[in-house]
Amino acid sequence: MAVNPVDTDLTELDDTRDSTWSPYLRAIPVSGIRRMVDVASKMDDVIHLSIGQPNFPTPRHIIDAHIDALEQGQTGYTMDAGLPELLDALAEYYGKRYNRTLTPENILVTTGATEAMYLALTATSAPGRQFLVTDPTFLLYAPLIRMNGGEVKYIPTRAENGHQLDPQEVIDAMGMRTYGIVLNSPSNPTGTVYPRETIETILEEAAYRGIYVYSDEVYDHLLLDDIEFPSVLRYAPDLDNVMMVSSFSKTFSMAGLRIGWLISSQGAIRKLRRYHMFTTTVANTPAQWAGVAALRGPMDCVDDMVKEYAARRDRLVQLVGDTPNLTGYWPQGAFYMFPSLPARTDASKVCMRMLRETGVCTVPGDAFGESCLNSFRISYSTSMDKIEEAFERIMPWLDKQTFE
């Protein structure tokens, strides 16, 4: 079974007292999904609502471009910043999409958004610097900040308002030590999309105070309602204190090809190019050619995927609404929902029992932070049939459980 490697690879370090490893490495926690997937792997007939990657095939023209690149001998290193053709395509694509002048010098091509976020956060995190991170949040950010001695200050979001971020709460959380804020919209694990006003208000205040904004926009195309995507690239006054991270993984269902990028000021990119040389040197060359084909090719393949995600989201919202002891909301993006069990429930125990007793695998809230321990993540990156079948099992089971 394919699971998100980010969710799995961080998991072997469950002895935090083992002095073999540096304190930095020991900042990486045991992943909540690993516990679930380990148990699931020993069971038959499991339905996974736990997968963090698209379940569609990569569009044919992208595969063909990848194969062509291999056949034409495109198997050497590229320039350190990335394949020039891909840098041009990205500058043109984002320039048009967000009406912002970008040059290839604003861009660094990386091994997935994961490397881009690794470079961005570890190159700037340091003792005495505080980073604001939403809670719940994608599991990468806080460990990367802590690994380099930075401090994480969580800003809890709440299921009652669809896990929206209150910009005033963000401003109130900014203090003398605040160095950066990490945004992720559409969000993993909640599927929340922040509206333009939220992004604009945060960017404006951050620019005023000289606080860095790191924006993870890997789900920028997976918008399931008819709304415009408010990227920081559109609304930031300039890129001096902004780093935008994205990739082909989700939009074009090419997570295994591992191509992402970071967009920022030319000064920041110059510094990060040097760092990139010491991490992965360059990203995979034929996969960068596949990326050029993705950006320059037709977008109807993406529209088709988004339509299917939207249909699944609609049905999931109904199913969650009909399930006893479960409270949902309306997620507008990505392919996740983060419904809640009754207050004070330990979702990690419930999810584990639910897996063992119904064979439905989800990811409990403690994998994503500290404030939503009664919630769990459902990924609907699986077929409608599987979603229906999962709820045929979950509904009667949850009905029988007793909560405080």
Ligand SMILES: Cc1ncc(COP(=O)(O)O)c(C=O)c1O
């Ligand atoms: C919010 C978020 N950011 C980044 C990533 C990593 O993406 P990539 O495959 O580009 O490294 C993921 C993958 O699940 C994600 O959910």
